[in-house]
Amino acid sequence: MISHIDPLAYLKAAALVAAATVPAVILVALTPLESVAAVYILPVLAAAVWCGTGPAVAAALLGAVMTSLFYPPLFSIEVVRPSQIVDLVISLVVALTIGRLAGHLRAEMLRVREDERRVRQLYGLSSEIAGAGDVAAIYDIVAAHMAEALKREVVLFAAGDRQSWQAIGRPAAAPHPAELAEAARSFAESRSHAKSPDVSVADLPARGRWLLCGLGKPGPLQAVLAVAMGGDGHDPSGEIVASARFILEEGARSLERLGLTRALEERQLRQRTDALRDILMESVSHELRTPLASILGSASVLSAAPAVSAEPRLSDLSKAIASEAGRLDRRIQNLLDVTRIRAGALQPRFDEIDPADIVNGALDSAAERLSGRKVVLALAREHPFVRVDPILIEQALINILENAAKFAPEATPITISAGVVEGRLELAVRDEGAGLDQREAEQIFERFHRGERHADIAGGSGLGLSIARTFVEANGGSIEPLSEGPGKGTKMRIWLPLAPVRRIREGDDD
Amino acid sequence: MMTETSQKGAGPLVLVVDDEPQIRRFLKTGFEMQGFRIAEAETAKQALELAVMRRPDLVMLDLGLPDADGASVLEALRGWFQGAVIVLSVRSSEEEKVALLEKGADDYVVKPFGMAELLARARVVLRRVVQPGGAEPMLRVGGLSVDLARRLVSLDGVPVVLSPKQFALLRVLGAHHGKVLTHRQLMKELWPKDPDEDVQYLRILMKKLRDRIEPDPARPAYLVTELAIGYRLRTQEQLDAVGYASAMR
Numbered sequence: 001m002i003s004h005i006d007p008l009a010y011l012k013a014a015a016l017v018a019a020a021t022v023p024a025v026i027l028v029a030l031t032p033l034e035s036v037a038a039v040y041i042l043p044v045l046a047a048a049v050w051c052g053t054g055p056a057v058a059a060a061l062l063g064a065v066m067t068s069l070f071y072p073p074l075f076s077i078e079v080v081r082p083s084q085i086v087d088l089v090i091s092l093v094v095a096l097t098i099g100r101l102a103g104h105l106r107a108e109m110l111r112v113r114e115d116e117r118r119v120r121q122l123y124g125l126s127s128e129i130a131g132a133g134d135v136a137a138i139y140d141i142v143a144a145h146m147a148e149a150l151k152r153e154v155v156l157f158a159a160g161d162r163q164s165w166q167a168i169g170r171p172a173a174a175p176h177p178a179e180l181a182e183a184a185r186s187f188a189e190s191r192s193h194a195k196s197p198d199v200s201v202a203d204l205p206a207r208g209r210w211l212l213c214g215l216g217k218p219g220p221l222q223a224v225l226a227v228a229m230g231g232d233g234h235d236p237s238g239e240i241v242a243s244a245r246f247i248l249e250e251g252a253r254s255l256e257r258l259g260l261t262r263a264l265e266e267r268q269l270r271q272r273t274d275a276l277r278d279i280l281m282e283s284v285s286h287e288l289r290t291p292l293a294s295i296l297g298s299a300s301v302l303s304a305a306p307a308v309s310a311e312p313r314l315s316d317l318s319k320a321i322a323s324e325a326g327r328l329d330r331r332i333q334n335l336l337d338v339t340r341i342r343a344g345a346l347q348p349r350f351d352e353i354d355p356a357d358i359v360n361g362a363l364d365s366a367a368e369r370l371s372g373r374k375v376v377l378a379l380a381r382e383h384p385f386v387r388v389d390p391i392l393i394e395q396a397l398i399n400i401l402e403n404a405a406k407f408a409p410e411a412t413p414i415t416i417s418a419g420v421v422e423g424r425l426e427l428a429v430r431d432e433g434a435g436l437d438q439r440e441a442e443q444i445f446e447r448f449h450r451g452e453r454h455a456d457i458a459g460g461s462g463l464g465l466s467i468a469r470t471f472v473e474a475n476g477g478s479i480e481p482l483s484e485g486p487g488k489g490t491k492m493r494i495w496l497p498l499a500p501v502r503r504i505r506e507g508d509d510d
Numbered sequence: 511m512m513t514e515t516s517q518k519g520a521g522p523l524v525l526v527v528d529d530e531p532q533i534r535r536f537l538k539t540g541f542e543m544q545g546f547r548i549a550e551a552e553t554a555k556q557a558l559e560l561a562v563m564r565r566p567d568l569v570m571l572d573l574g575l576p577d578a579d580g581a582s583v584l585e586a587l588r589g590w591f592q593g594a595v596i597v598l599s600v601r602s603s604e605e606e607k608v609a610l611l612e613k614g615a616d617d618y619v620v621k622p623f624g625m626a627e628l629l630a631r632a633r634v635v636l637r638r639v640v641q642p643g644g645a646e647p648m649l650r651v652g653g654l655s656v657d658l659a660r661r662l663v664s665l666d667g668v669p670v671v672l673s674p675k676q677f678a679l680l681r682v683l684g685a686h687h688g689k690v691l692t693h694r695q696l697m698k699e700l701w702p703k704d705p706d707e708d709v710q711y712l713r714i715l716m717k718k719l720r721d722r723i724e725p726d727p728a729r730p731a732y733l734v735t736e737l738a739i740g741y742r743l744r745t746q747e748q749l750d751a752v753g754y755a756s757a758m759r
Contacts, residue, residue: 285600286574293622294532300624301540322624329622349604349738354713356728357735364734367752379728385713390737391604502710 005054009047013055016043017062028070036070037063037091044095045102053103060095064088118243121149122250129254138258139168139223142215142251146225149243153228157184165224179204184224187212198248199241201229213244215251222255277343281336288332296325323368334463337395341470348389348474352499355379355386355418355425362397363416369402374413383418385499386425388475393496396471396479399464400429400492408433408489420498424477427494435490436483444481445469472496521545522636525566527557527583528598529576537570540625541632554578558586565593568636570628571615572598573606581610588614594635596628604738611692611739618690630751634688649684651746654723654732656684665723675700676719679712683733683743692740716741 020043024036040063048056071084125145132138139156147154157165157180165185183202191198191214202210209229216222227244299321308314340346356379363375386393404414408431415430436444445466472479472494482491526537529552538548549564551557554575561569569587573580584595597610597618607618616635619628649656653666658681663670672680682699683691696712698705716735720727731749734742744752 289600289621290530291532294530294536296622297533297540297625298536300626301536301543304540304625305543325622351738352710352713353737354717354735357737360729361735361737363729364752377726377729381728385710394737502708 006051009051009055010058012051013043013047013059014062016046017059017066019043020063021066024066024070037067037087040064040067041091041095041098044099048099048102049106052106053100056099056103057096060092060099063095064092067091118149118246121145122246125247125250126254129250132254132258135222135255135258136168138251138254139215142247143225146213146227146244146247149247150227150240155180155226155228157181157224157226159188159222179207180210180226183210184212184226188214188224199244202226211240211244213248215248216255274343274345277339277345281339285332285336289329292325292329292332296322296329299325326368334467337467337471338463341467346392346470346474348392350387350475351390352385352387353390355383355427355496358386358388358390358394358397359416359418359427361390361394362401365394366398366401366405370405370414372410373405376413376415378415378417380419383425384420384501386496387499388477388496392471392475393477393494396468396494397427397429399468400494403464404429404431404433404490404492407431412489421495423498425496425498427496428491429494430489430491432489435486435488436481437486441481441483445479521547522567523547523549523564524632525549525551525557525560525564525569527551527554527569527575527580528572529553529574530572533572536625537628540629544629546632552576554580554583557583561587561591561593568594568596568632570596570598570632573600573610581606581613584610584613584615594632594638596631596635598623608692608694608739611690612694616689626751630745630747631688633747634745638686638689649687649743651732651744652749653725656680658684663723665725670722672719672722675715676722679715679719680723680743683741687743688745688748690736690740690742696740 017040020039024039027036027039040060044056044059044063047059067088068084071081071088125141128141128145129138132141139158143154143156155167158168159165165181165188167181180202183204187200187202198214200212202212204210211227211229213225213227214223215225225244225248227240299318302308302318303315303322308318359377359379363370363377401414401416408414412432415428417426417428417430419426469479475496477494477496479495480493482493483489524537524541524546526534526541526548527550528534528537531552534550534552538550541548549560549566551560552575554577557569557571557575560566569591571580571583575583580597584597587595594616595614597607597615598621599607599610599618600621610618616638617631619631647657647659649658654663656663661677663672663677663680678700679696682696693709693712694705697707697709700712700715701707716733717727720730720733724730724732732744734744736742742748
């Protein structure tokens with residue numbers, strides 16, 4: 001435990017021995033004392049308690065020399081009588097033993113005191129952290145405690161935007177070398193990959209050594225503390241690292257607790273929001289759609305009435321009422337879908353299904369809007385099943401078909417093809433319409449985007465394609481527009497995951 | 511409020527159950543124009559009372575009634591009621607539709623709907639009521655004709671050979687000609703020993719059947735898929751209603 005020699009402590013020990021000489025001289029003058037060895041035990045004890053084991057041993061040796069001076073012949077270290085030699089050796093052994101024991105006692109006492117200090121500090125840390133309401137406050141408190149406990153400069157770094165790490169925190173981000181931020185970043189990265197240590201040392205040329213400590217909940221690091229170790233070239237002592245770890249653990253526990261509390265609160269809030277949204281959606285759906293159902297139904301009855309159907313102009317009007325009501329209903333459906341998507345309430349019901357069934361379902365649903373158009377179906381005769389929510393993919397396909405019908409001249413065909421490419425099903429809808437330029441190809445899936453070139457001819461809210469994309473992506477698929485440029489048509493490619501190949505029992509058929 | 515028309519005549523009696531007066535109004539006019547008789551109810555309680563008193567041939571049942579769930583009305587009816595039931599439902603509730611079909615609804619129509627579509631469905635389900643025992647011995651739709659008794663199938667006059675399982679599937683759908691049958695209902699008929707077997711068997715069987723009897727198996731005209739629900743063998747009327755011309759190719 002004795003790592004270095006403190007000359008001052010030895011001087012103190014010598015002074016204590018010298019001081020003991022005063023009562024020794026007085027004692028010898030007053031009484032014919034056989035030996036003053038006992039007097040010199042006192043400075044050994046005092047040196048052990050105040051200065052430690054080493055000075056106590058020195059005091060014992062010095063005391064023995066002094067004792068010998070008091071044997072006759074007085075004031076000479078010469079020892080003549082054998083009994084005096086025995087006396088001297090025994091008292092030296094006693095002094096040495098007492099010195100060592102008292103020295104150990106002192107070390108033990110110091111350790112207890114240090115532990116008590118650390119416990120007090122930790123107690124202060126945890127009670128302070130308990131009052132912290134957010135992550136930043138916890139970072140600050142941990143950094144301040146670290147600086148206090150280690151009595152060193154501490155710089156706190158946190159992950160900022162764009163992967164850069166910035167110094168933050170209460171000690172006003174003391175000036176620090178720019179390399180330090182970089183070291184903190186690479187330390188955080190190395191720790192998020194493997195089970196590397198939570199503490200490491202960065203040696204910055206000309207900027208000294210820094211102890212880097214990761215702070216955060218399990219998982220990727222959220223913050224790094226850099227403790228200045230100075231430029232003496234020593235590795236930080238085990239004690240410093242241990243107390244740093246202690247503080248870090250306390251901080252991490254608090255961050256975890258804070259995360260749990262927050263997750264709980266968010267879940268409750270989410271449940272309330274979900275319930276509210278469901279009620280709202282149901283009532284919007286009911287309140288808007290019921291009148292529409294009446295309008296559409298009534299118009300369809302009118303269209304069939306002999307008085308109306310005999311008069312083409314009237315029959316056209318009543319058909320228009322029905323078809324506009326249908327269009328309004330689809331817009332409402334789009335809005336409800338967007339609400340569902342934004343609320344994160346989209347939960348696909350996966351099924352393994354023949355993609356041709358989805359294509360045919362979409363064609364049937366969109367039949368009215370595609371009427372008068374040539375639709376070419378180029379499906380392979382044999383294709384594997386896909387694993388998707390058929391209703392969502394059907395709706396995505398309807399939106400894409402409607403979009404194609406909206407932007408391509410009526411005389412041009414719309415082609416639907418399907419095939420397996422690289423382990424996925426490619427479903428493509430090709431039109432020979434206005435096509436897309438580069439910018440439009442990037443933008444068409446953005447909500448509410450509608451091509452500027454077509455702003456006046458095309459109706460609709462522009463939601464269709466962004467809904468289509470969200471639905472496809474929710475099914476683990478993707479969607480990609482291809483166009484050779486304006487006027488050259490558009491090909492929408494939908495990629496869908498295939499169903500796992502399964503062995504189907506033989507003998508049921510054929 | 512209970513209203514019912516007292517028109518003379520032998521047209522089938524339709525009980526319209528919906529709490530929205532405007533919906534009832536157009537349904538009443540639309541059905542009456544086609545020679546049906548109408549009874550109206552706006553609550554579940556009225557619906558059950560009228561069903562007992564009037565014994566309608568067809569019940570048009572809205573699911574969102576003020577006093578009870580439409581599904582509970584269906585359950586109450588199905589204990590004794592011999593007539594047909596068509597459910598008026600909203601979109602995005604495929605599971606509910608399946609549950610209702612399996613509880614005994616004959617078909618469903620999604621709001622908003624046109625009268626022509628509804629009448630076509632109504633005629634299909636009424637045929638079952640009018641001819642108890644189900645299917646006609648001879649089915650014709652488009653170029654497809656099926657002689658159920660003699661197990662003969664032909665497409666455009668050319669005989670088609672089907673495996674026993676393929677014919678069984680066609681026969682079940684033919685026995686409920688024009689009606690949608692859920693996957694489970696079909697599985698029960700075709701694999702009575704293990705109806706909980708993988709529905710993929712049914713899908714593959716359907717694919718093979720379509721290959722034999724559809725003019726264009728990639729775009730089936732007769733055996734149509736109701737996504738997430740089941741299959742339907744279209745009637746001639748249904749085929750005409752979707753305007754199934756060769757324009758699609």
